[in-house]
Amino acid sequence: MKVSKVLATTSMAALALSLFGGVGANASMNKEMHHTDKSSMNMKSMHTKDKKKSMHMMKMDGLTMNMNSAMPKGLKKDTHAKFHVGEKVILKADHMKGMKNAKATVAGVYKTKLYKIDFKPTNGSKEVKNHKWVVASELSAKGALKAGKSVTVKADHMYGMKGAKGKIVSVNKGPAYTVNFKDKQTGMNIKNHKWLVQSELKAK
Structure with missing residues (x-):
């Protein structure tokens, strides 16, 4: 009889330990899974914010910038400009x-005129007014390039720009600069941004 009671007591203790231990283990596991899910959600949220941040930075005149825009061929370097390649500027x-x-x-200095233009994007976006800048080799027109002249845009600085119809608003005698800079709002590094005129730069 005594042996039976001992065995029964031991079995109940083992069962209780198993049940409560299981609950504790499950609770611990659920807590860990909750923590992992929360971390995953936070990472996803950060990724989404970074993506939105990047896309926001890559907008110019309402169009998405083409970060792989090619440099026009045939441009002559300007070695007598106020600012030279490698110089730090603001x-x-x-x-x-x-x-x-x-x-x-x-990043680059070139002997060419620059043009401020209005154009209608080929992707259906609203007309872009007073876009700064494109250089002479990025425009196609009949006759001399001057203010008021209708043109076809050959530049691909932004998606929807190449092949667009537009007109010249004003002309700048140059030189034309490309620059590398760190965006103050997003912290992103921009390489070979096209274009800036001399008055848009100042010595650091």
């Missing part, structure tokens, strides 16, 4: 958010 231009007052490095 940007006075505000072509996009995060650009004005950003620190930059001159």
Whole structure:
């Protein structure tokens, strides 16, 4: 009889330990899974924010910038410009958010006129007014390039730009600069941004 009671007591203790231990283990596992799910959600949220941030930075005149835009062929380097390749400058231009007052490095200087233009994007977006800048080799027109002249845009600085119809608003005698800079708003590094005129740069 005593042996039976001992065995029964031991069995009940083992069962209780198993039940409560299981609950504890499950609770611990659920807590860990909840923590993992929360971390995953936080990472996903951060990724989404970074993506939105990047896309916001890559907008110019309402169009998405083409970060792989090719340099026009045939441009002549300007070795007598006020700022030279490799020089550190401050940007006075505000072509996009995060650009004005950003620190930059001159990436290229070229002998060419620059043109401010209006154009209607080929992707159906609304007309872009006073876009700065395109150079002469990025425009096609009958006759001399001058203010008021109707043109076809050959530049691909932004998606929807190449092949667009537009007109010249004004002409700048140059030189034309490309720059590398860190966007002040997003912290992204922009390489070979096209184009800036000399008055849009100042010595650091």
